Amino acid sequence: xxxxxxxxxxxxxxxxxxxxxxxxxxxxxxxxxxxxxxxxxxxxxxxxxxxxxxxxxxxxxxxxxxxxxxxxxxxxxxxxxxxxxxxxxxxxxxxxxxxxxxxxxxxxxxxxxxxxxxxxxxxxxxxxxxxxxxxxxxxxxxxxxxxxxxxxxxxxxxxxxxxxxxxxxxxxxxxxxxxxxxxxxxxxxxxxxxxxxxxxxxxxxxxxxxxxxxxxxxxxxxxxxxxxxxxxxxxxxxxxxxxxxxxxxxxxxxxxxxxxxxxxxxxxxxxxxxxxxxxxxxxxxxxxxxxxxxxxxxxxxxxxxxxxxxxxxxxxxxxxxxxxxxxxxxxxxxxxxxxxxxxxxxxxxxxxxxxxxxxxxxxxxxxxxxxxxxxxxxxxxxxxxxx
Amino acid sequence: xxxxxxxxxxxxxxxxxxxxxxxxxxxxxxxxxxxxxxxxxxxxxxxxxxxxxxxxxxxxxxxxxxxxxxxxxxxxxxxxxxxxxxxxxxxxxxxxxxxxxxxxxxxxxxxxxxxxxxxxxxxxxxxxxxxxxxxxxxxxxxxxxxxxxxxxxxxxxxxxxxxxxxxxxxxxxxxxxxxxxxxxxxxxxxxxxxxxxxxxxxxxxxxxxxxxxxxxxxxxxxxxxxxxxxxxxxxxxxxxxxxxxxxxxxxxxxxxxxxxxxxxxxxxxxxxxxxxxxxxxxxxxxxxxxxxxxxxxxxxxxxxxxxxxxxxxxxxxxxxxxxxxxxxxxxxxxx
Numbered sequence: 001x002x003x004x005x006x007x008x009x010x011x012x013x014x015x016x017x018x019x020x021x022x023x024x025x026x027x028x029x030x031x032x033x034x035x036x037x038x039x040x041x042x043x044x045x046x047x048x049x050x051x052x053x054x055x056x057x058x059x060x061x062x063x064x065x066x067x068x069x070x071x072x073x074x075x076x077x078x079x080x081x082x083x084x085x086x087x088x089x090x091x092x093x094x095x096x097x098x099x100x101x102x103x104x105x106x107x108x109x110x111x112x113x114x115x116x117x118x119x120x121x122x123x124x125x126x127x128x129x130x131x132x133x134x135x136x137x138x139x140x141x142x143x144x145x146x147x148x149x150x151x152x153x154x155x156x157x158x159x160x161x162x163x164x165x166x167x168x169x170x171x172x173x174x175x176x177x178x179x180x181x182x183x184x185x186x187x188x189x190x191x192x193x194x195x196x197x198x199x200x201x202x203x204x205x206x207x208x209x210x211x212x213x214x215x216x217x218x219x220x221x222x223x224x225x226x227x228x229x230x231x232x233x234x235x236x237x238x239x240x241x242x243x244x245x246x247x248x249x250x251x252x253x254x255x256x257x258x259x260x261x262x263x264x265x266x267x268x269x270x271x272x273x274x275x276x277x278x279x280x281x282x283x284x285x286x287x288x289x290x291x292x293x294x295x296x297x298x299x300x301x302x303x304x305x306x307x308x309x310x311x312x313x314x315x316x317x318x319x320x321x322x323x324x325x326x327x328x329x330x331x332x333x334x335x336x337x338x339x340x341x342x343x344x345x346x347x348x349x350x351x352x353x354x355x356x357x358x359x360x361x362x363x364x365x366x367x368x369x370x371x372x373x374x375x376x377x378x379x380x381x382x383x384x385x386x387x
Numbered sequence: 388x389x390x391x392x393x394x395x396x397x398x399x400x401x402x403x404x405x406x407x408x409x410x411x412x413x414x415x416x417x418x419x420x421x422x423x424x425x426x427x428x429x430x431x432x433x434x435x436x437x438x439x440x441x442x443x444x445x446x447x448x449x450x451x452x453x454x455x456x457x458x459x460x461x462x463x464x465x466x467x468x469x470x471x472x473x474x475x476x477x478x479x480x481x482x483x484x485x486x487x488x489x490x491x492x493x494x495x496x497x498x499x500x501x502x503x504x505x506x507x508x509x510x511x512x513x514x515x516x517x518x519x520x521x522x523x524x525x526x527x528x529x530x531x532x533x534x535x536x537x538x539x540x541x542x543x544x545x546x547x548x549x550x551x552x553x554x555x556x557x558x559x560x561x562x563x564x565x566x567x568x569x570x571x572x573x574x575x576x577x578x579x580x581x582x583x584x585x586x587x588x589x590x591x592x593x594x595x596x597x598x599x600x601x602x603x604x605x606x607x608x609x610x611x612x613x614x615x616x617x618x619x620x621x622x623x624x625x626x627x628x629x630x631x632x633x634x635x636x637x638x639x640x641x642x643x644x645x646x647x648x649x650x651x652x653x654x655x656x657x658x659x660x661x662x663x664x665x666x667x668x669x670x671x672x673x674x675x676x677x678x679x680x681x682x683x684x685x686x687x688x689x690x691x692x693x694x695x696x697x698x699x700x701x702x703x704x705x706x707x708x709x710x711x712x713x714x715x716x717x718x719x720x721x722x
Contacts, residue, residue: 118501118502118503121500121501122501122502126501126502127502128502128504130469130470130504135466135469135502135504136501136502136504138493138494138497138501139493140489140493140494143458143462143489143490143493143494145462146456146458146459146461146462146463146465146466146490147462147463147465147466147469147494148466149459149462149463149466150462150463150464150465150466150467150468150469150470150474151466151467151469151470152466153463153466153467153472154466154467154470154471154472155470156448157422157448157449157467157472176458177458177459177462177489177490180454180456180457180458180459180462181458181459181462181463183454183456183459184453184454184456184459184460184463187453187454188451342499342500342503343499343500343536343537344499344537344539344560344561345499345505345559345560345561346559346560346561347637350536354675
């Protein structure tokens with residue numbers, strides 16, 4: 001991998017010395033490096049806003065955080081071109097934002113609004129937009145690997161110079177779909193990059209109970225593809241390793257598996273009290289290895305970025321989130337009968353069942369009643385975790 | 388096309404299998420977005436030779452031999468379909484579609500509804516018994532998918548329907564499961580209708596007109612029903628109407644109700660097992676839509692609720708036979 005990177009970079013940037021191979025991130029402008037910061041900040045602040053909305057019970061379902069993992073999402077998605085397509089996982093809000101997902105869409109999704117991208121059918125960040133280049137995941141982990149292999153296959157068949165990036169977690173590497181999808185893509189030499197986010201836990205299950213391999217990148221050997229590992233909390237390292245794999249895929253050299261080592265500082269979802277985590281572990285990552293703190297230090301030291309510039313980026317994120325929250329709160333809930341639309345292209349609408357004919361709404365109120373849609377245990381857990 | 392017999396008048400008969408192959412050739416020639424993927428479908432031409440000749444004509448980028456990975460085949464087809472391709476997946480035997488059950492029911496079937504992502508794709512494969520295939524080369528898994536909104540299911544009984552429905556399935560904007568009955572592959576043949584023969588999905592066919600008792604069925608048991616109808620007309624003077632559903636999802640309620648209103652006595656017949664089978668669904672629809680038109684309870688003739696055994700005396704005992712149909716129709720006529 002380093003060899004290839006050096007050759008490519010040497011050709012493009014001959015002024016660099018051969019003794020010190022330049023990284024792709026070295027070619028990023030100062031403005032682009034500030035953008036990396038902005039998207040990481042936007043991700044974190046947007047999730048913090050969602051926590052507020054969740055505690056106000058305005059988020060109807062569960063809430064998923066990527067606290068401490070912002071660098072791996074943002075840095076990797078930043079390595080894609082406009083027409084490349086990614087498929088995020090539940091902790092890749094940052095990847096979607098880089099690809100053009102808007103905070104108001106995210107908040108509408110969480111609040112189950114009628115004008116959310118999925119018109120209230122799907123939860124949280126489970127949505128996509130082919131034009132902007134992201135395809136929504138389903139909850140069955142690993143399933144997006146074969147699907148994104150198919151997207152990559154369409155690029156290959158049509159000779160389009162586009163690349164696919166699919167995210168999985170450490171847990172998904174245990175699924176059959178992951179194996180089948182990556183094997184098929186490897187055989188077909190599809191333009192695909194697979195990022196395995198190793199954040200230590202799949203729900204409550206630690207990596208040691210998930211797999212017997214020492215490092216997840218070693219799984220690549222079984223597919224005859226390169227496997228590389230990088231520090232997922234170093235946004236520039238993430239960008240570099242992804243960019244090299246994306247370039248390789250675009251050259252027609254096939255699939256790369258990237259393991260990004262990071263840490264999930266919040267529970268599986270907001271209700272999870274993380275009782276299974278050894279004491280001190282979360283604090284250690286928070287104080288010693290926060291991706292935003294680390295990157296701010298880099299920006300200050302290497303690029304001379306000032307406090308004022310950082311504050312301006314923060315303000316830009318917060319203003320966007322404030323406006324998005326207002327817009328989402330003002331949005332209507334879906335019309336109940338919209339539930340019957342769009343199962344098939346033809347027929348476009350499923351007829352109502354006989355006992356619902358002429359009935360516009362199954363319930364009298366649109367707004368969520370207390371506890372509606374959650375079982376009591378979940379409410380109790382939520383209350384406990386909110387304390 | 389070696390199985391085709393040229394008749395005296397020069398019209399070429401096609402077997403059920405050749406009709407499917409012809410549909411694939413025509414659709415791939417018509418639309419470059421159509422491509423095939425599956426196990427051993429290229430150089431080998433498929434386990435039953437359905438895809439024989441496709442590789443030579445269309446090349447390996449459009450006739451893709453895959454690893455043994457049904458979930459990857461279906462998942463990759465979905466991804467390609469999102470991007471505007473029209474993949475046709477072959478399950479080497481339809482029994483293996485269960486390996487892709489998650490991908491079909493959770494990913495493909497929901498994609499349009501939850502994410503506005505269309506999945507114009509076909510999953511096809513040899514299905515059904517009466518061939519001494521044993522528990523894993525004889526299945527009829529249609530009921531397992533009938534329960535999933537977002538999928539379409541067709542299961543033709545004749546060669547011309549096989550061709551016309553496959554062309555319709557490939558052109559459909561949603562995922563169509565196309566079940567092919569392997570017992571019929573080389574046993575039924577007919578001259579294909581001229582021109583671009585497309586059979587609409589969701590429309591049943593009256594396979595035989597009758598006035599006393601209706602048999603509602605599909606796939607290989609259409610032929611059992613027709614044999615039984617012949618025997619009953621000859622020996623008992625009972626006039627049997629046979630409805631070939633052709634499509635199971637969507638199901639042609641209109642055709643079902645029409646035949647109930649005509650004969651007032653209904654036998655539902657299928658090769659699949661009984662409990663949770665398609666016959667139960669058809670019976671419930673008749674109950675809801677045409678109860679007052681019935682002169683007798685709806686009866687079912689189906690396979691017994693056992694995995695399909697291999698040995699001929701066992702398989703023949705489990706699967707519905709013409710004599711079972713005759714017996715059931717006589718009972719309905721007497722009621």
